[in-house]
Amino acid sequence: MSNEVMVIRDPEVAKLLADDTRRRILSLLRLAEMTPQQLAKFLNKNVSSIMHHLTMLEQGGLVSVTRTEVRRNLVVKWYRAQARRFIVSYELAEGLVPGSEDYALKIEEKAKGAAAILARMTPGLSEAQAIELAELIRKLHVLWIEAFEKALSKSPKEGDPSINDMVVKALTAANLYRKPEYFTILKRLNELLGETIG
């Protein structure tokens, strides 16, 4: 595998992750080399649909062919994910890159969904506060990706993944400390969610 983590900076590539089947294919190919036939069997889909998704993922640079075999005049290809983990850059989540508006909108919608769940759990929250909550959750998400991405760029690419993970977490935390908005967001989340927290 080329990388432990790959940061996606191309909005067209980010859109590939919007599809559930493609996300499941990627998840499987992070763990093992597989043929389209094997993937089809595991995911209970037909082979031609899997091959279509694999072509898109390969063009986006998220998977690659690791080996090819000829079996009874048929070419069989094994695929593998290019990284163990994929994250979409904060620039796309903020809609800062042309073409990433869709992805930014998706994050906003998910944040609204999360706020709606939390609002149902929190008695006495006004509608205006629920809207504020959605925006806080969106900002927290983007802030966190930004800090994580920076931490990742400084972290070792080789070695024990669980130790590297701790390095990334420490650098992410130290990065977040440098953003005054981080504390403002946490403070306000704590105020709004009150007893729901724990």
Place this chain on the structure above:
Amino acid sequence: MSNEVMVIRDPEVAKLLADDTRRRILSLLRLAEMTPQQLAKFLNKNVSSIMHHLTMLEQGGLVSVTRTEVRRNLVVKWYRAQARRFIVSYELAEGLVPGSEDYALKIEEKAKGAAAILARMTPGLSEAQAIELAELIRKLHVLWIEAFEKALSKSPKEGDPSINDMVVKALTAANLYRKPEYFTILKRLNELLGETIG
């Protein structure tokens, strides 16, 4: 699958995750039902070793048999993980539960490994500061698991996983805000790591 996330509170079960092959088996079984034969092929191990690991994982309640078939007088079993994600409780990471000292020690060792990497990246860091760094990373890790675990217990078990993930993140962040040590740790990490952060 029974759960999205399972929190492991039994030190004996936590120890099962220490083995690399068992972690890889679990990762595969989170994504798809598989037989010991399929797992052996994917992980390039012999079937009897895989079966031994599966028995341990099944006894620990981490995987279960989803279906059984008889093929040419042989019983074939399909296994599946009991959750999409497993986390070890902060109580075990702190060594608060009898029998979890080994696991707590493992976390401590990993934190030391992470601190050593960061120390190499940070010129001018003294040996005493590197030791302090390891302890900060360990504490941050445990604090984060504790907050995450609490957040998880409040979060919905059903629905869109990526939205639930945002709910958990928001609750985790709000939880961390309530721990004064969190800010002390972030502040000190920021001081020690200085320019390394980014």
